[in-house]
């Protein structure tokens with residue numbers, strides 16, 4: 099039995115977070131420079147059912163059976179093979195590493211689940227399609243976020259920019275004019291679960307107001323998709339700014355994210371918004387060729403780190419397989 103490796107990228111939400119939980123469309127893109135990587139090595143000396151999991155980044159080294167039933171890594175394995183069959187699993191060691199910062203809005207949990215599900219299913223000789231990986235990772239996302247929309251698991255499983263709406267077939271964005279996004283760490287961790295719950299509380303208290311905010315965000319996503327398909331990238335800037343304002347009204351921005359957004363715009367970015375669940379995490383800013391000034395200003399304004407990501411597609415996904423396949 100050979101070793102199997104799978105990776106999954108980080109992600110940014112370009113438009114539509116939170117509203118997407120309420121059925122509005124949203125746009126997400128993979129961040130290929132960040133990745134979760136899972137290697138499953140057979141353990142020829144072990145007995146059936148002995149599955150060792152090592153995730154150095156979170157200081158975890160444990161046997162699968164020692165993990166709590168609702169531990170996300172155990173849930174990811176259980177999404178591939180039912181718990182009753184754990185005792186018959188071929189002995190193996192699973193190594194999980196990730197360069198995607200945790201609690202950052204960059205999709206770390208979904209990427210780890212997707213890479214683990216893909217590598218482990220391939221190891222068992224049951225290769226899963228992207229759709230199956232996405233569905234299985236969605237089950238794990240429920241543990242992380244309570245009521246996920248499904249956008250995070252979709253973008254990291256398919257590794258392509260997507261236009262996503264619950265209950266509607268997934269649409270892949272073909273990007274004729276690639277564009278550049280600066281991604282800035284606000285320096286404070288985000289909290290998607292808390293943010294999603296806070297938005298839900300607001301919506302329960304004042305459904306009309308929240309419904310109005312959601313539908314405006316949804317129409318921004320729809321307009322952004324049109325602009326992207328026509329290659330009219332300049333139009334995305336004001337749409338990002340407006341989306342950020344609406345996220346502020348939903349209560350998921352922070353003074354630091356607002357300050358970074360303003361700084362980026364004043365430094366020449368075409369638009370800026372928070373990305374992901376919010377309450378911390380990352381800011382994204384659309385930039386043209388003048389990348390250096392907004393990059394430097396964001397760092398001066400207190401961003402913990404800044405990097406550039408090209409939004410283009412579709413991508414070739416790297417998945418499964420013994421070395422060389």
Ligand code: MEV
Nearest residue numbers: 115116246247248374375
């Ligand atoms: C998180 O990346 C995006 C949210 O809209 C939650 C979700 O869609 O599951 C905040």
